[in-house]
Amino acid sequence: MPDAVTIEKLTKKFGDFTAVDQISLTVGEGEVFGFLGANGAGKTTAIRMLCGLLLPTSGNGTVGGFDIYRDNEKIKKSIGYMSQKFSLYGDLTAYENLWFYGSVYQLKKKVIKDRINQLSEELGLKEFLHRQAEKLPLGWRQRLALAASVLHRPKILFLDEPTGGVDPIFRRRFWEMLYELADKGTTLFVTTHYMDEAEYCHRISIMHHGRIIELGNPSDLIQKYQQPNLEELFVQLISNRSREAADV
Amino acid sequence: MYKIKFIALKELRHIMRDPRSLVIAILMPILMTLLYGYAINLDIKNIKLAVIDFDKTSASSDLIGRFYNSEYFSKATDQVYIDDPEMILKKGQANAVLIIGPGLGEAIQKLKNIQNPANLMIDKYELGLTVDGADANMAAAAGSYSSIIVTQVIKDNLPPGFELPGIRISRQVFYNPDLKSSHFFVPGLIAVILMMISALLTSVTIAREKETGTMEQLLTTPITPRQIIIAKMLPYIGLAILDGIIVLGFGVFHFGVPFIGSTLLLFVFGVIYVITALAIGILISTMVKTQLLAMMGAMIVTVLPAVMLSGFIFEIKNMPMILQIITHIVPARYFILIIRGIMLKGSSIELLWVEGLFLILLTIVLLAVATRRFKLGVD
Numbered sequence: 344m345p346d347a348v349t350i351e352k353l354t355k356k357f358g359d360f361t362a363v364d365q366i367s368l369t370v371g372e373g374e375v376f377g378f379l380g381a382n383g384a385g386k387t388t389a390i391r392m393l394c395g396l397l398l399p400t401s402g403n404g405t406v407g408g409f410d411i412y413r414d415n416e417k418i419k420k421s422i423g424y425m426s427q428k429f430s431l432y433g434d435l436t437a438y439e440n441l442w443f444y445g446s447v448y449q450l451k452k453k454v455i456k457d458r459i460n461q462l463s464e465e466l467g468l469k470e471f472l473h474r475q476a477e478k479l480p481l482g483w484r485q486r487l488a489l490a491a492s493v494l495h496r497p498k499i500l501f502l503d504e505p506t507g508g509v510d511p512i513f514r515r516r517f518w519e520m521l522y523e524l525a526d527k528g529t530t531l532f533v534t535t536h537y538m539d540e541a542e543y544c545h546r547i548s549i550m551h552h553g554r555i556i557e558l559g560n561p562s563d564l565i566q567k568y569q570q571p572n573l574e575e576l577f578v579q580l581i582s583n584r585s586r587e588a589a590d591v
Numbered sequence: 592m593y594k595i596k597f598i599a600l601k602e603l604r605h606i607m608r609d610p611r612s613l614v615i616a617i618l619m620p621i622l623m624t625l626l627y628g629y630a631i632n633l634d635i636k637n638i639k640l641a642v643i644d645f646d647k648t649s650a651s652s653d654l655i656g657r658f659y660n661s662e663y664f665s666k667a668t669d670q671v672y673i674d675d676p677e678m679i680l681k682k683g684q685a686n687a688v689l690i691i692g693p694g695l696g697e698a699i700q701k702l703k704n705i706q707n708p709a710n711l712m713i714d715k716y717e718l719g720l721t722v723d724g725a726d727a728n729m730a731a732a733a734g735s736y737s738s739i740i741v742t743q744v745i746k747d748n749l750p751p752g753f754e755l756p757g758i759r760i761s762r763q764v765f766y767n768p769d770l771k772s773s774h775f776f777v778p779g780l781i782a783v784i785l786m787m788i789s790a791l792l793t794s795v796t797i798a799r800e801k802e803t804g805t806m807e808q809l810l811t812t813p814i815t816p817r818q819i820i821i822a823k824m825l826p827y828i829g830l831a832i833l834d835g836i837i838v839l840g841f842g843v844f845h846f847g848v849p850f851i852g853s854t855l856l857l858f859v860f861g862v863i864y865v866i867t868a869l870a871i872g873i874l875i876s877t878m879v880k881t882q883l884l885a886m887m888g889a890m891i892v893t894v895l896p897a898v899m900l901s902g903f904i905f906e907i908k909n910m911p912m913i914l915q916i917i918t919h920i921v922p923a924r925y926f927i928l929i930i931r932g933i934m935l936k937g938s939s940i941e942l943l944w945v946e947g948l949f950l951i952l953l954t955i956v957l958l959a960v961a962t963r964r965f966k967l968g969v970d
């Protein structure tokens with residue numbers, strides 16, 4: 344099975360500060376990959392490099408088999424990106440936003456219409472479709488952002504904290520949808536601060552100060568460190584690291 | 592191309608939905624035109640004139656009537672009691688005082704009965720004009736307007752068949768025959784407004800997309816930065832054309848500025864000029880992070896040079912050398928020459944190609960730099 348994402352010693356420096364420090368990992372096609380880490384660990388920076396928004400300082404990477412330096416244009420055709428910050432047009436209605444992104448990917452009118460119908464049905468967006476995006480409640484804005492990022496059926500979907508500010512019921516629904524997408528072959532690269540969500544992932548990595556400090560299947564990791572759940576594991580790993588750093 | 596259309600349409604929607612941008616785009620040019628049109632009215636008119644009449648004949652009242660009926664002089668507002676012209680000027684009651692000494696009636700009568708033109712030079716009668724010299728232009732104008740009126744009085748009172756002797760200058764002014772400053776200013780104003788509005792709106796719209804993160808979202812789609820730039824420009828070119836028509840309309844129909852040249856030629860150069868302004872707007876947006884800074888940057892970078900260094904108000908050849916050199920990179924400099932040429936002189940491309948070429952060159956350079964910076968900023 345070809346890899347959807349490969350990263351090799353990927354590094355990003357902002358001046359003297361290293362935000363992402365030689366991270367390496369691979370994500371298989373159709374995999375749900377949890378990209379975890381504390382605030383400021385470098386998750387968003389890494390994702391932005393993979394989406395062609397930021398030029399890496401060093402290291403290599405491919406997305407969908409395309410090189411992140413050379414084949415930027417090809418990568419953009421095969422990915423979807425839902426950013427951490429709501430970034431649709433606030434003055435346009437939900438419908439207009441979806442329509443716009445559909446047309447940017449050059450989908451046919453009929454196709455856009457059908458997909459908007461289907462997605463708004465699944466996401467419970469129907470009654471909000473003709474409201475201005477900035478006037479939607481937070482949870483619905485997130486649903487709209489998800490809809491916009493999957494409308495063109497990307498092969499690989501990058502989701503940066505997609506469930507921030509979303510209620511638990513919808514979070515469950517959200518993850519069911521992600522699994523449906525994964526079943527259809529979409530690769531998911533997800534960051535989250537909710538450890539219960541992380542347990543839904545096939546594999547996770549844990550980042551700390553720009554480095555990946557653990558990587559593997561959630562239950563394997565729980566066993567390895569003999570922790571009751573991911574939450575405890577995460578807290579222990581991060582605080583150990585911080586203590587070590589303090590001791591040095 | 593297909594994608595460009597959709598971004599451009601979306602942009603149009605933003606414009607329609609944001610009352611602020613509509614106000615800037617439509618209302619501001621109208622206000623500026625009216626404001627500038629009236630404020631920078633350099634024609635000297637309505638010189639406040641007080642009259643001290645010692646003659647008190649029908650001839651003197653005819654003369655006074657001619658002064659006040661001309662468009663150059665108006666009655667001094669305050670009732671003038673004093674017979675001391677200096678006092679009147681000091682108190683600011685008038686800009687000029689006409690003193691009609693006794694004997695005007697007699698002099699006119701002699702003129703009417705004259706038999707031999709040689710006698711014209713014998714009898715001398717002098718009118719007094721005391722002028723406030725604080726405004727040198729106004730003082731000079733008051734003098735020359737007065738002599739025009741007096742010459743006319745003499746002509747009208749000579750018996751038929753008599754001509755005034757002497758050498759006269761037959762004055763003929765080309766291109767702006769009425770010597771109206773609005774004719775000179777309105778074309779320049781169009782240049783300033785187009786520059787300001789175009790640069791302002793593009794830099795703000797791009798800065799807004801950066802600020803809200805939608806630019807980043809857009810850049811993860813297959814759209815290229817170049818397509819984004821083209822799509823962003825299109826609606827604003829349309830808006831600028833609309834602005835141009837509005838201001839031009841005001842100029843021609845309200846201020847009576849002539850338009851004798853080719854509309855098509857002006858349109859072509861107008862669009863090129865607007866593209867230059869848009870490129871400046873994009874360039875500014877690549878250097879700032881917020882809409883506010885974009886707005887301020889655009890104002891400073893465009894309005895100041897377009898007003899001060901373009902020949903709009905100050906003649907370039909009277910500037911210090913260093914400023915004269917700088918004017919060469921001010922797009923408004925070229926466009927003002929072009930638009931004045933087309934509107935006032937009916938100049939054709941043969942006369943304007945040098946300015947046109949400079950403008951096009953400047954456009955290409957700015958566009959290239961803006962696109963490059965825009966792409967770099969993306970990474």
Ligand SMILES: Nc1ncnc2c1ncn2[C@@H]1O[C@H](COP(=O)(O)OP(=O)(O)OP(=O)(O)O)[C@@H](O)[C@H]1O
Binds near residue numbers: 381384385
């Ligand atoms: N453009 C930038 N210039 C300078 N520093 C930056 C820039 N972008 C990010 N950083 C820094 O890099 C570090 C990593 O940021 P990043 O946003 O990738 O973290 P994160 O893991 O996504 O955190 P969070 O969970 O809070 O979203 C932070 O310390 C941040 O301040």
Ligand SMILES: [Mg+2]
Binds near residue numbers: 386
């Ligand atoms: Mg982040």
